[in-house]
Amino acid sequence: MAATTETTGHRSAWRIAGKGIPVKDAREKVTGSLKYAVDLEVQGMVHGKILRSPHAHARIVSIDTTRAEALPGVLGVVTHHDTPQNVWENAWFNYRGKILDGIARFHGDDMAAVAAVSEDVAEAALGLIDVEYELLDAVFDPEEAMQPEAPQIREEGNLRDPYVVEWGDVAKGADEADFIVETEIRFASQQMAPLGRNACIAEWNGDRVTLWTSSQTPSELRDGIHEAFGIPLSRVRVIALPSGSSFGNWWSANFMLITALLARKVRKPVKIELSNEECMATVKRRHIEISRGRMGCRNDGTLTLAEFDHIIDNGGYGFKDDVGFFCVDNWGRAEHGHYAIHGVNTNLLTAGCMRAVGDVTLGSVVERVADMCAIRLGMDPVEFRLKNQIKPGERLRMQHSRQYMKGSLEQYLEGISEKQRQEWPKLFHLSSGSTDEILRKGAEAFEWSSKWKGWGVPYAVDGPRRRAVGVGTGAHVCGVEFEGNVSAVVRINPDGSAKVHCAVGRQGQGSETTQAQVAAEELGIPFDKVEIETGDTDSCPWSHGSLASNTMYRVGWATRAAANDAKRQLLEIAGREFFDSPRQELDVADGVIYSRDPNKRNIRITVEEALNHFRGTDALGQASSITGRPQGPMPPASTFARHFAAHFVDVEVDIETGEIRLLDFLATQDSGTIMNPQVMKNQMIGGAICGAGFAIYEALSFDDDGRILNANLLDYKLLRAADFPLRGDVIYGDSYDPVGPFGARSAGEAPAAAAGPAIAQAVYNAVGTWVDMPMTPENVVTALDALH
Amino acid sequence: MIRQFDYLRPDTVDAAIAMKSRHGERACYWAGGTDLMLQWRQGEVTIDHCIDLTHLNGLDGIEALPGEIRIGAMATLDDLDRAASMHPVMKALGDTARLMCTKQTRTLATVGGNMCNASPGADLSPLFVALESRCLIQGPNGRRDVSMEDFLTGVNTTDLTADELLRAIVVPTPPARREASYRRVARTVVDIALVSAAVSLTADAGTITDARIALGSVAPVPVRVQEGESVLAGMALGDIDAKHLEEAAGHAAAVARPITDVRAGAGYRTRMCPVLVRRALADALGRLGGDE
Missing domain, CATH: 3.30.390.50 (CO dehydrogenase flavoprotein, C-terminal domain)
Structure with missing residues (x-):
């Protein structure tokens, strides 16, 4: 399946796609019976604990485990001396390193681990491991870490090659501008702050290993085990359990590999269960990002230039050289542009992709600078966005793909047939959707034009309280193809039920429901006859997992293609056995196979009847399990697909205390077809709260030794439901994607990117100055002081 | 390192105090447990004996007496919220209780526990001070009372000796x-x-x-x-x-x-x-x- 000729007009015929069906696991979740990794136990299991570095940068000179091993109940200890020294990589370079190599690169880094009969014994044994460290100079500031004389944290050096996107001619863009504005922002690090903890159980049977853990990237974890242990992929089985809210935290994590290492050493299943603090202080976080940039603009409001230099700190083990910075595309109408991204390691907790990576941070800077242009012009921010943001068919500037190509575009496309390419959308051009429609619809529903009183002008003043509105936009990708093609398997069983196998994990965003909807709609069978496996790598083909907004667009495409392939096989059989028709004349609706031929209207065979027909006589074995899979590669999504959000917010700022309250919040979204409006609304509001939390409160706090001071939910402040205004509806754009399943695109990340800029702008309008994030009461007061 | 404690369940306040006297510093009273459980889990306190006060009579309840309101130490934050209409001085206490933690936690956390935890950031303590509140204390040698200002002595410390128990907080209700x-x-x-x-x-x-x-x-x-x-x-x-x-x-x-x-x-x-x-x-x- 490639590009489709379907349009929005097809939506009325759907029975399952686009419907607000309750999530499949609602009952399990509400009753608490859904099993996450922390809930799971296996027979004969013992417990592991990890010894953590008390230093931000140090080398183990000697490690003596004798006393720990002598403690009754201890089964074994692993150190870097009994660890394979292979490098493993997490998806998108979110981790690159060995499981244990005797060097601490951040405070709390994994140094050794103990397996024992209970957690308490394991923890007691940690205190009996005698370690002598050689302290190494540490560096915490990303800009200092970029200097050649800085302590080097990795053998590859601290600094990655810059990732550069450029078009046009920056000097020309500056010449063509009537004015240029610029700014610099330093962002604090956001923590995914998962509400649930994670655990991993590993068990070896001979030379094969099985891991149970909560992960949104089962395939990538399987690959990591393969790399780290140097064993064939066929000997690794990952069973990914639901993770609950993850936001990027629960991909692969080194503690999972340590669990496998311990289990191999003690020849028993081992479970490592992380504490709340370990979940927040030893796995991952959003990068600290520093951005400097400028935009040039004509007096008529046309942007001529965008030039940004952006630094991301990778912490100890991140290896990222790019941020998926799709704000570049969203604001890419300027004819001249230059963006450079510099990844650099620091002796802080590893940083990696968190929800809307890059677009939350760089996106906020780009929106701020764009707003500064609009302020110069006195132009309405909605209008300025309508004028300068990308429309369908226009060029994408963020040619992510090209950075990864070994040669020219032509070489990249080698092996792809001309016919297939013709079915694809035009590469490096936006295929569908934009902010245009949602900005217009949102502004109308929000009554923007009556609430917006001009730049820096509140609409209401009540003593020290100022009320004002703001608008912000965000964009993100719809999955990226460079780490592998996505696939899915759909099996139709002889009883007419079907099972989808796709390795997307379950991080609470409802993919077990929406993927099943895609399959059920394509197969033409009732939704409750479709079940889904999202975590077992022995049954699911490779998938990138639920990251980079991959799930609905790319996995959904694969699920639909697999269902289509299974249906083709089913109709082949039905055509031959019952209709005496070619399969092209047949279709399935509500589990009943029928013919479009008017003369065969009276033949109606259920899927179950069709397949049971062979029971006991299926000499060719063709009906016992129909297995469908995509019959070709998915078009390269990163070269044409994006999703968009526009948020409208009403805030109240207390200029004496600096407190910000959100009074009203309207989320609008362009994601093509909305597969399930109930699930989608949850995603949109969740994304907005994530972005709003980053804008107002969320920030990891590090001490002078790089230790995290607020790895707990008491002092790491997440917005709660009652902090967020309740508005019933999310407004959706009506675009129809030419590639995604039933016209759907991705959804989950742009909302996290749009909320911050909207709030920052509303605060600007309330108090007349920009406040850097997090806009805590104290930071608001400080910014107001600077104004006077 | 292996953390466990003995659970003790006294029948009377006197029995509770006797247990505390017997086991000393590493015996803790369990009121609502909302602070204690966290502190214990995080290794901030060591507990050998946990004396459960939740079943005792006479420590809970909020009572209007002549000239004062007596808030039992085991009254919960939620009780405080619900007693807001009892008297004008209780309105501010109820409003403040409602700002604290969540409804679920408020039904467990006690007013006495909140005071004995003596966090510098406690919401109720400045209000009790402003309201001239006194603390009723019982020990092996009898009862005494002390102003809230004197009861709170430092970060997580109070005027209570190792074997004393906070019975109630008294908020005066002057005729004016x-x-x-x-x-x-x-x-x-x-x-x-x-x-x-x-x-x-x-x-x-x-x-x-x-x-x-x-x-x-x-x-x-x-x-x-x-x-x-x-x-x-x-x-x-x-x-x-x-x-x-x-x-x-x-x-x-x-x-x-x-x-x-x-x-x-x-x-x-x-x-x-x-x-x-x-x-x-x-x-x-x-x-x-x-x-x-």
Whole structure:
């Protein structure tokens, strides 16, 4: 399946796609019976604990485990001396390193681990491991870490090659501008702050290993085990359990590999269960990002230039050289542009992709600078966005793909047939959707034009309280193809039920429901006859997992293609056995196979009847399990697909205390077809709260030794439901994607990117100055002081 | 390292105190457990014996007595919220209780436990100080009472000796009209105060007869703003204008001794003291004048 000729007009015929069906696991979740990794136990299991570095940068000179091993109940200890020294990589370079190599690169880094009969014994044994460290100079500031004389944290050096996107001619863009504005922002690090903890159980049977853990990237974890242990992929089985809210935290994590290492050493299943603090202080976080940039603009409001230099700190083990910075595309109408991204390691907790990576941070800077242009012009921010943001068919500037190509575009496309390419959308051009429609619809529903009183002008003043509105936009990708093609398997069983196998994990965003909807709609069978496996790598083909907004667009495409392939096989059989028709004349609706031929209207065979027909006589074995899979590669999504959000917010700022309250919040979204409006609304509001939390409160706090001071939910402040205004509806754009399943695109990340800029702008309008994030009461007061 | 404790369940207050006397410092009373459980799990306290107070008679309940309201130490924060209409002084306490933690936690956490935990950031303690509250204490040798100001002695420390138990907190209800108010800066809806202020104003025949101002989260224990209090004491209600409130509140910054921590900077905390005092005074004053 490639590009489709379907349009929005097809939506009325759907029975399952686009419907607000309750999530499949609602009952399990509400009753608490859904099993996450922390809930799971296996027979004969013992417990592991990890010894953590008390230093931000140090080398183990000697490690003596004798006393720990002598403690009754201890089964074994692993150190870097009994660890394979292979490098493993997490998806998108979110981790690159060995499981244990005797060097601490951040405070709390994994140094050794103990397996024992209970957690308490394991923890007691940690205190009996005698370690002598050689302290190494540490560096915490990303800009200092970029200097050649800085302590080097990795053998590859601290600094990655810059990732550069450029078009046009920056000097020309500056010449063509009537004015240029610029700014610099330093962002604090956001923590995914998962509400649930994670655990991993590993068990070896001979030379094969099985891991149970909560992960949104089962395939990538399987690959990591393969790399780290140097064993064939066929000997690794990952069973990914639901993770609950993850936001990027629960991909692969080194503690999972340590669990496998311990289990191999003690020849028993081992479970490592992380504490709340370990979940927040030893796995991952959003990068600290520093951005400097400028935009040039004509007096008529046309942007001529965008030039940004952006630094991301990778912490100890991140290896990222790019941020998926799709704000570049969203604001890419300027004819001249230059963006450079510099990844650099620091002796802080590893940083990696968190929800809307890059677009939350760089996106906020780009929106701020764009707003500064609009302020110069006195132009309405909605209008300025309508004028300068990308429309369908226009060029994408963020040619992510090209950075990864070994040669020219032509070489990249080698092996792809001309016919297939013709079915694809035009590469490096936006295929569908934009902010245009949602900005217009949102502004109308929000009554923007009556609430917006001009730049820096509140609409209401009540003593020290100022009320004002703001608008912000965000964009993100719809999955990226460079780490592998996505696939899915759909099996139709002889009883007419079907099972989808796709390795997307379950991080609470409802993919077990929406993927099943895609399959059920394509197969033409009732939704409750479709079940889904999202975590077992022995049954699911490779998938990138639920990251980079991959799930609905790319996995959904694969699920639909697999269902289509299974249906083709089913109709082949039905055509031959019952209709005496070619399969092209047949279709399935509500589990009943029928013919479009008017003369065969009276033949109606259920899927179950069709397949049971062979029971006991299926000499060719063709009906016992129909297995469908995509019959070709998915078009390269990163070269044409994006999703968009526009948020409208009403805030109240207390200029004496600096407190910000959100009074009203309207989320609008362009994601093509909305597969399930109930699930989608949850995603949109969740994304907005994530972005709003980053804008107002969320920030990891590090001490002078790089230790995290607020790895707990008491002092790491997440917005709660009652902090967020309740508005019933999310407004959706009506675009129809030419590639995604039933016209759907991705959804989950742009909302996290749009909320911050909207709030920052509303605060600007309330108090007349920009406040850097997090806009805590104290930071608001400080910014107001600077104004006077 | 292997953490466990003995669970003890006394039948009477006397039995509880006897257990505490017998087992000493590493025996803990279990009231609501909402602080204790966390502290124990995080290794901040070591417990050998846990003495469960939750089944004892006579420590819970909120009672209106002549001239005072007696809040049993085992009354929950939720009880405090629900007792708000009992008396004007209880309104501020109820309003404040409702700011604390979540409904679920409020049904477990006790008022006495909150005071005995003696967090510098506790919401209720500055308000109890402003309301002239006293603590009723029982030990092996009998009962005594002490003002809330003297009960709280430092960060997580109180005037209680190792074998004493807090029975109740008594809030006076003078015959004259008294209104109290509490203001704080916090981050999200579920947070502890970054900085707070509590005031109580008592008026008789249109004149302020007593003014009390206390700050929270700016020192190990609540801090009285006595110079601010004396600005208002003796003034006729009708004479008090915004300037007087500003002047009274202005004295707050001088007595605050905050620290800088992960929640807020000392400078910010100090600066917020006069703002919060002024707002709390205006609120209490508004209610004092309102019905007369």
